[in-house]
Amino acid sequence: MSTLAILTAAGSGTRLGRDLPKALVQVDGVPLVLHAARRLAASGVVDELVVTAPPGATAGVRDLLAADPLVGLPLEVVDGGATRQASVAAGLAHAGADVDVVLVHDAARPFAPAALVRRVVAAVRAGHPAVVPGLPVVDTIKTVSRGEHQTAGAHASEAATAAVEPVTGTPERAVLRAVQTPQGFDRDLLVRAHAAGAARAGADHLAATDDAGLVEALGERVVVVAGDEAAMKITTERDMHLAALYAGRVA
Structure with a gap:
């Protein structure tokens, strides 16, 4: 039996403000998708790799990685x-x-270290069919009711008129985790989860933001293992500067 890693690299990266797909943006002269693939390979527990590429970039990504x-x-x-x-x-x-066993990893988290990959695969092979890495949340989190507006008066200035979101609760921080990738799954469970959630896949406002969410929708158990700060997600230019700190770390 073997472990497949699916590396998602098809995002446009609009919020990063570049004129090329995010996965092809470089840190230290190396595209993000290649950083991510190198760390998956360095783990020693991945047997094969499938990369999902941006439209029109399939051949270029294949040549780059091969x-x-x-x-x-x-x-x-x-x-x-x-x-x-x-x-x-x-x-x-x-x-x-x-x-x-299937790992699902995002090229937008290119510096997830090899040790994290091994930790996720080990947990799946130890009998946990759905495993996600996560970090404890350090900020206080509020849940809110969205969409309410409050006006400070009939003659209020624009600055005094603001959208407000009433707080509906404060979750206990000790039980919150910020989830990362790679996420690991028993192959049959992941196939079943995607089949059940296929109707959601076509639109951003419906699609699952992670594969564990599809598994949870089946009512199946998902467990968390320790994440790693190096597995941060690159979304903005600020993240690019921070990511450079992790570029030399593989293990």
């Missing part, structure tokens, strides 16, 4: 879908018959 000696895994690059969920489903369709 030529890199630090990747060195059996590799397929396929077109990504309209949403992250659709992209993962496209990658999952290319899983070989001998695959029993």
Whole structure:
């Protein structure tokens, strides 16, 4: 039996403000998707890799990864879908018959260290069919009711008129976790979760933001293992500067 890693790299990266897909943006002269693939390979527990690429970039991403000696895994690059969920489903369709564990990882988290990858796979193989890495939340979190507006008076200035979101609760911080990738799954469970949630995959406002959410929707148990600060998500230019601190770390 073997472990497949699906590396999602099809996002546009609009919020990053670049004129190319996020996965192809470089840190220290190396595209994010290659940083991520190198760390998956360095874990020693990934047997094959499927990458979902941006429209029109499939051949370029394949050439980039296939030529890199630090990747060195059996590799397929396929077109990504309209949403992250659709992209993962496209990658999952290319899983070989001998695959029993599937990792789903985001190229937007290119510096997730090899030790984190091993930790997730070990937990799945220890009998936990759905595993996500997560970090304790350090901020106080509020739940809110969205969409209410409050006006400070008939002649209020624009600055005094603001959208407000009434607080509805304060979750106990000790039980909150900020979830990362790679997430690991028993292959049959992940296939079943994607099949059950397929109707959500076509639109951003409906699609699952992570695969664990699809598993949870089935009523199945998901467990958390310790995450890693290096597995931060790159979304804005500020994140790019912070990510450079982790570029040299692999293990």
